[in-house]
Structure formats: structure tokens, C-alpha cells
Amino acid sequence: MIATIKQRLKDQKGLTLIELLAVVVILAIISAIAIPAIGGLIDNTKKDAHVANAQQMISSAKTWVAGNANEAIDATNGQKLTLQKMMDDGLIDPIDDPDKGTYDATASYVLIKKSGKTYSYEVKLTNGTRGIWVDEPKKLKRANVTEPVSRVATAATT
Secondary structure: OHHHHHHHHHOOOOOOHHHHHHHHHHHHHHHHHHHHHHHHHHHHHHHHHHHHHHHHHHHHHHHHHHHOOOOOOOOOOOEEEEHHHHHHOOOOOOOOOOOOOOOOOOOOEEEEEEEOOEEEEEEEEEOOOOEEEEOOHHHOOHHHEEOHHHHHHHHHHO
């Protein structure tokens, strides 16, 4: 009897339709879980790259301040350094946009304000579809990478 069962098991040549269907269902479930998780990881990585690029712009603005200490900064309006000016002056290399576009070099800037001997930095970095706009460097976080229009609308309503 055992020999007959062993012989029948050896004679199986492939998967039954039920077994094949079970494998397909399991793969579909794994895909349904994994794909959104990977998409979220990719988006978070892009946001982190926007933050790092904005931090680099602030570092370049600090370099500009150190090299132009005798240049007067308007107490009311501050000094606006566009991304284009920083690139033209050699303060920063052209920045790659993680969203596969290009940053708007004239709309992206660092606004430097001086109060006594203290400098403050506001940064706006945009590529036309999304960007980051914060009024102090410690707010440079992934959560602050948004659509530029929503940031302007929020600022206008407050």
C-alpha cells in the first residue's frame, strides 16, 4: 500500500490548477502590500533630497555672508540670493532635482536678514511642481516639502 502511494506521488508531472491558482493569489497579495510601501519610500527619499538641497543653499548663503561681511544688508527687506546668483558666483554647483525636472533658479532663493550681529535665513526651493519654503533652517524637514501653491495659499490666509 505504501509502495503504491509512493509510486503515485512520483508519477505527478506538474501542478494542479488549484495549486497554481494558490501561488498566483499569494503573489498578488505580496505585490499589493509591497508596491505602495516601495512607492512611499521613493517619495520620502525625494523629499529628503529636496531638504538636503535647501540645506546646501543655506550653507552657500552663509559662505556669501562670510565673504561679503562689509556689504550692507537691508534691515527691512534683507538680502535675497537667488539660486541662479549663487551658481553664477560659484557658491554652489547646479543642483539636480530629485523629481527629474529642474529647479526654478530665479524663483528659488535664500533671504538673508540681519538683526544686530545675528543672521537669519529663509529658504525657498521650487521646481514648479513642489518644493520647500521655510523661514528658519531648523524647519527643514521632510514634512515641509509641499506643493508651492499650497504654501503660498497657507501664508496668504494666516
